[in-house]
Amino acid sequence: MTNTKKITIALLLCAMLAPTFASCGGGETVDTAGDGTNTTADAVETETEAEETRAMHRVPESDFGGAGFHTLYPDWQGYKFYFFADEATGDAMNDAIYDRKIRVEEYTNTKITEENGGGIDNMEGKVKKTVQAGEDVYQQVLLHCISGVSNLASGGFLYDYAALPNVDLSAEWWNQSATEQLRLGKKTLYAVSDYMIPCPYVIVFNKDIVRDNEMENPYELVYAGEWTIDKYIAMAEAAVSDVDGDGKFTEADIFGMTSNESSKYIALMPAADQFITEKGDDGRIRLAMNTEKTFSLVEKVYAMSSKDGVVYRPKNMELITTDSMMMNGNVLFLMTAVSDIIGLRESEVDIGLLPYPKYDAAQEAYRNMDWGGLAGVPVSIQEPEMVGAVIELLAYESGGTVIPAYYDVLLAGKLARDEDSTKMLDILFDTITYEIGGNYFGFSAGFNDLFYTLGNYVVMNGNSDFASLYAKNEKSAQQTIDKFYTALDENDG
Numbered sequence: 001m002t003n004t005k006k007i008t009i010a011l012l013l014c015a016m017l018a019p020t021f022a023s024c025g026g027g028e029t030v031d032t033a034g035d036g037t038n039t040t041a042d043a044v045e046t047e048t049e050a051e052e053t054r055a056m057h058r059v060p061e062s063d064f065g066g067a068g069f070h071t072l073y074p075d076w077q078g079y080k081f082y083f084f085a086d087e088a089t090g091d092a093m094n095d096a097i098y099d100r101k102i103r104v105e106e107y108t109n110t111k112i113t114e115e116n117g118g119g120i121d122n123m124e125g126k127v128k129k130t131v132q133a134g135e136d137v138y139q140q141v142l143l144h145c146i147s148g149v150s151n152l153a154s155g156g157f158l159y160d161y162a163a164l165p166n167v168d169l170s171a172e173w174w175n176q177s178a179t180e181q182l183r184l185g186k187k188t189l190y191a192v193s194d195y196m197i198p199c200p201y202v203i204v205f206n207k208d209i210v211r212d213n214e215m216e217n218p219y220e221l222v223y224a225g226e227w228t229i230d231k232y233i234a235m236a237e238a239a240v241s242d243v244d245g246d247g248k249f250t251e252a253d254i255f256g257m258t259s260n261e262s263s264k265y266i267a268l269m270p271a272a273d274q275f276i277t278e279k280g281d282d283g284r285i286r287l288a289m290n291t292e293k294t295f296s297l298v299e300k301v302y303a304m305s306s307k308d309g310v311v312y313r314p315k316n317m318e319l320i321t322t323d324s325m326m327m328n329g330n331v332l333f334l335m336t337a338v339s340d341i342i343g344l345r346e347s348e349v350d351i352g353l354l355p356y357p358k359y360d361a362a363q364e365a366y367r368n369m370d371w372g373g374l375a376g377v378p379v380s381i382q383e384p385e386m387v388g389a390v391i392e393l394l395a396y397e398s399g400g401t402v403i404p405a406y407y408d409v410l411l412a413g414k415l416a417r418d419e420d421s422t423k424m425l426d427i428l429f430d431t432i433t434y435e436i437g438g439n440y441f442g443f444s445a446g447f448n449d450l451f452y453t454l455g456n457y458v459v460m461n462g463n464s465d466f467a468s469l470y471a472k473n474e475k476s477a478q479q480t481i482d483k484f485y486t487a488l489d490e491n492d493g
Helices: 003-020 092-108 120-132 149-154 176-182 207-212 218-223 229-239 292-305 319-327 338-344 384-411 413-417 419-430 436-441 447-451 453-460 466-490
Strands: 067-073 110-116 140-144 201-206 255-259 277-279 285-287 331-337 351-354 373-376
Touching: 067 120, 067 384, 092 110, 092 384, 110 384, 120 140, 120 149, 140 149, 149 373, 149 436, 149 466, 176 436, 201 207, 201 338, 218 229, 218 351, 218 419, 229 255, 229 292, 229 331, 255 319, 277 436, 285 436, 285 466, 292 453, 292 466, 319 331, 319 338, 331 338, 338 384, 338 413, 351 413, 351 419, 384 419, 436 447, 436 466, 447 453, 447 466, 453 466
Parallel strands: 067 110, 067 140, 255 331
Antiparallel strands: 140 373, 201 331, 201 351, 277 285
């Protein structure tokens, strides 16, 4: 998210929520009074920023004769709830999405429609079928990163974003970092704009437990650049309490952390600036995981998860169970996705939001993994000028209205009392990162086990021998990469 959008959103939310904000003090405990007062002078922001003028798109007003722009998307909640709207309902998010569509349709004389293609595994086959038949059925396809992404890219089924008329990938409503990370050779087959509502992973924390245990203020740690994996683990361990004194840790006790999916533990690695893969000097993806930092992270997480009561492990990582632990006040930290915090807004527990921790204080910036949706354009489109215009305008309009509405949705209810959580969302959105190997290779041979090192191998199964895990999967992971590039080169990637 650019500074322009961040400032715009901050001003909007301050105007809407100012009467209910409670600021966090600079001391060692969290202010949970909720009365709108500041406990320390240094918590008050004295500097006022003026709203910057938002850049204008360069798409000329056009008449495409009512041409259809049809989007294929999977039956996945990240798309179903935050991308499409057929009519105005009075709901802020819905109406922002609907207004976006209407404005783009009127400016271009097009008709924007969508199709739920079923499960995420269905997308690849549907796109391939239409492209191979030379049919201009879908002008945009939304994919989950674990399914079909690499095969569609390497198989020559996608149009180069950089070659689309009217698309300006350098504009502020396009994520340049993601574009660079996802680029393959000379082509940009996947790109991320403000239209792709971000859903980075986030840590929800219980401010009551922080206060009751006289812990350091995590917000202040974030601001100081000292929110690290060691601080995170130390606080989780300090929170553990056998409340009923029965010598067993059950849902009645206090745990240090939990997660609704083992994938949420994955995000601790890119947060520590350690990735499974990276791009070499030749621009090609290569394995990058076999490092001292990975071994260190494995050791830290293993030692933490081996202690009684630190990690709450529900059966099958059920969302409702882990959310209930936070809602009921029985866990300090919940690792989840930004979209999932909506279910926590009305909790009676005083909760806040945090980015994932850095490896150490020397790390330059926080990094928050977004492991969700990617957009592509089938190569069989017949009206690239129209497609490019609609895509560019959808991105532009999203940054101005949909993203601010999304903030409002996320921060409604209990979270609206906490100005620091607004700032934490700014940090989250400004530091989104993508795990290239995870996006392109997902559950492919070799990558699945490596990708889930911290979640499945360490936390869920209680293993710490990363050297053996890597040795077992390195060859097959490398073969996956080699096979991908062979196909990409054959199809002029």
